[in-house]
Amino acid sequence: MNMVSNKKRIKNLLSFFHSTGMNDFNEKVMKVLLFGCGVFSILITVGIIISLFSEAIAFFARPEVNLFTFFTGTTWRPLSSNIVPENFGVRPLIRGTLMIAIMSGAIAIPLGLGSAIYLSEYASDRVRNIIKPLLEILAGIPTVVYGYFALSFITPLLKTVLEENLGIDVNFFNALSASIVVGVMIIPMVASISEDAMRAVPRSLREGAYALGATKFEVSTKIVVPAALSGIIAAFILGISRAIGETMAVSIAAGSTPRMTMNPLDSVQTMTSFIVQVSFGDAPSGSINGQSIFAVGATLFAMTFIMNIISQTFIKRFREAYD
Amino acid sequence: MEANILPSVKTQNEEIILSTKNASFFYHDKTAVKNVTLNIKKNKITSFIGPSGCGKSTLLRSFNRMNDLIPGASVEGDVYYKDQNLYKSSIDPVKIRQQVGMVFQKPNPFPKSIYENIAFGPKINQFQGNMDELVESCLMKAALWDEVKDKLNESAYALSGGQQQRLCIARALAVFPDVLLMDEPASALDPIATLRIEDLMNDLKEEYTIVVVTHNMQQASRVSDYTAFMSIDRDRIDERIGVLVEYDETIKIFTNPKNKETEDYITGRFG
Incomplete structure (x- = not known):
């Protein structure tokens, strides 16, 4: 009822x-x-x-700075009392940023591509269903944890290996330690996007290659990877652009010494860690320090924006490939 | 069982290149094809016909172990290429696939240039000779050379479907196989392109043994020397187990089949 x-x-x-x-x-x-x-x-x-x-x-x-010396100058000393254009050269920050981006890319690209090939071509469904979520958990760890990990584990390890055994000076804050953790941080992203691109390669192409007597390794590296190349390159670019924008881990592990150095064992400052440094300080808004972080931020924005556009073009090309 | 009928051997000097003895094929626990025994003769075209899902492709793909790529696939009984038992553990399927080539239902050229499509197989098999000559001769054999000789470096995707399929045949020839397995090679093509593929098959049988799966009975009767009719086991129809019903010279299968089911299928009463 x-x-x-x-x-x-x-x-x-x-x-x-x-x-x-x-x-x-x-x-x-x-x-x-x-x-x-x-x-x-x-x-x-x-x-x-x-x-x-x-x-x-x-x-x-402002009269104290100019656009030309900003992009060409090699000294970044915005907090100095001597406010002259020569102290506002952003190149040390760009170099620090690129150094960490390139080194972390050098770690993440081969490892990410390797794990993508494994997941897409070698792993059984069961293994993939376990590993892929694990990889994505890695992507969910807060970046400050990575920074702490760099300081408390990677840097001491580098010091033991390089300084104590080989006699190479290792700064407590150094670009290499930061690059290693940033590299590890972006592996899941590189692996996941590359794997998606590789899985989108039609099965029929793999069969065609197997039928010619190709081994699994040849099918993976000579058919699947080239066929998915634009997607894989997009993954690389997105990974690098994530490394460029990475803040916390880099601020913690690489320190805050803007420097035109090529030595990965030196402390460097990236664009993002400079922004953090000033934001945490007491630079009044409207002051030259307060405004400098916006100039750096805009430069950073332009860099990652261009990279994302490049990667979008690659992804689009890749989508058109099998339609 | 009636399923294992061998073709009447007329001339003893016809060499057998592929054969199965009591071969059954499984996907996980399901029996896909049961108890097939047949001999395939060298330099002949043998076609497999029969209704959908009766295991024609499964049987075909056992001859170069392409079934290995499907998770859960397994075999009982014996499959021979010449005197090699293909499913013996010492056999490397990669080597077998160089000798027993395959052409697929849908043209599947690699996203590379026409030239690179042909050169891929020889390259991975450490071909030492003149690659340009090999590419040309394979394209000639596949009756594609005249159409593509001026655009070898263009993408294979720029070709029409029929041209792509002939490219795939040329690609298969480039690793010097003895046998070509063709899994419905013309089913995705228009009638004119289909005829060209059939002509090509006739030319190729001088040098190669061809085994072709087809849904098109006219095609089987036009091109093949021998025909195997496969169907579903009538005693256990719910399980959909493929069996070999009749295997003989094509002319006999199409004009004077011994089995009632073959006759019904040929005359279009079922399937």
Whole structure:
């Protein structure tokens, strides 16, 4: 009895929603709400870009700095009391950033590609179903934990191996230690995107190669990897661009000494760790220090933005390949 | 069982290149094909016909161990290439596949140039000779040379479906196989391209043994010397177990089949 009346009530309710007038109204409300969600995220992004670039422009408008020495100068001493353009050369920061990005890429690209080949071509479904989630957990570890790991494990290890046994000076804060953890941090991303690209290579291509007497290794490296190459390159670029933008682990492990060095065992400062350093200090807003982080941030934004666009083009090319 | 009928051997000097003895094929626990015994003759075209799901492709793919690539696939009984028992543990399937080549249902050229498609197999097999000559001769044999000789460095994807399939045949020839397995090689092609593939098969049988799976009975009757009719085991129809019903010269299968089921299928009463 109760069931029946419940059913009736639900039926009434449904017919209420389904009555054309109500339906139309709901549709309109939902449309506006969803549109709002979309617009909201776009507005926030636009706001960030505006605030970033307006402060950066204000920085470059100052008489104490100029755009040319900013991009060509080799000394970055923004906190010095001697405020001259020569102290605002961003190249040490860019070099520190690129050094860590390249070294971490040198770690993450081969390991990430290797694990992608393993997962896509060699692993059984069962093994893949265990390893892939594990890899993704690795991607979920907070980056500050990686930084701490670098300081408490990698750096002491480097000191034992290089300094005590080989007599090579290792700075307590050094680019190599930071690069190793950043490299490990971006392996899951490189592996996961590369694996997706490789799995998208049609099975028929693999069979065609096997039927010619190719071994599994030849099929993987000579057919699957080249066929998925644009997706794999996109994974590399996204990984590197993540390394460029990485902040916490690098600030902790590489220190904060802006320096034009090629020695990975020296302390360096990256663009992101400079921003952290100033943000944590008490640089008043509107001061030259406060504004310098926006100039650095805008440069960083431009770098990662360009890299992401390049990787998008690669992904698009890759999508077209088998249509 | 009636399923294991050997073709009547007329001339003793016809050499047998592939054969199975009581071979059964399984995917996990499911029996796909049961108890097949047949001999395939050298430099002839043998076609496998029969309704969908009766295991024609499974049987075909056992001759170069392509079934190994499917997880859960297993074999009982014996499959021979010449005098080698293909499923013996000492056999390297990679070596077998160089001798028993394969052409697939859907053309599957590599996303490389036409030239590189042909050169891929010889390269991985450490071919020492003149690659340009080999590429040319394979494309000639596959009746594709004239159409592509001016664009060898263009992508294979720029070719039409029929051209792509002939490229795949040329590619298979480049590793010097004895046998070509063809799994419905013309089913994705238009009638004109289909005829060209059939002509090509006829030319190729001078040098190669061809085994072809086809759904097209006209095709089987046009191109093949021998025909194997496969079907579902009627006694255990729910399990869909493939069996070999009749195997004989094509002309006999199509004009005077011994088995009622073959006749029904040939005349279009089922399948």
